[in-house]
Amino acid sequence: MELAEKKCVPCEGGIPAIEGANIENYTSQLKTKWDVVDGKMIRREFTFPDFSAAMDFANRVAEIAEEEGHHPDLYISWGKVIVTLYTHAINGLSENDFIVAAKINDLS
Ligand SMILES: C[C@H](O)[C@H](O)[C@H]1CNC2=NC(N)=NC(=O)C2=N1
Numbered sequence: 005m006e007l008a009e010k011k012c013v014p015c016e017g018g019i020p021a022i023e024g025a026n027i028e029n030y031t032s033q034l035k036t037k038w039d040v041v042d043g044k045m046i047r048r049e050f051t052f053p054d055f056s057a058a059m060d061f062a063n064r065v066a067e068i069a070e071e072e073g074h075h076p077d078l079y080i081s082w083g084k085v086i087v088t089l090y091t092h093a094i095n096g097l098s099e100n101d102f103i104v105a106a107k108i109n110d111l112s
Pocket residue numbers: 013014015016073074075076089090091092093094
């Protein structure tokens with residue numbers, strides 16, 4: 005099943021983080037490139053013509069996050085949104101991060 009079709013599973017810890025070569029297995033399923041940061045987060049920068057368009061995008065990301073119960077860190081500035089995903093409960097990456105990334109990719 006495609007990542008974008010999956011639903012996040014509530015995570016309160018107790019599962020191993022996705023690491024090493026397994027991260028590549030997931031990033032390769034994403035339709036655009038997300039950078040892997042410190043081996044435990046994925047990040048993508050989105051650009052827009054102005055602040056308002058960036059804010060609109062961030063609000064659509066927020067809707068996905070609330071629907072999925074899994075929340076990215078968002079940096080919003082003029083014409084730019086940086087989305088960082090990791091699973092706080094395990095201080096690393098879980099499948100939830102890649103599911104939300106795939107759904108965010110489908111916004112643009
Ligand atoms: C039970 C519920 O799934 C958790 O509290 C969720 C909420 N959103 C979350 N978002 C992220 N990014 N990491 C988490 O560990 C997390 N935990």
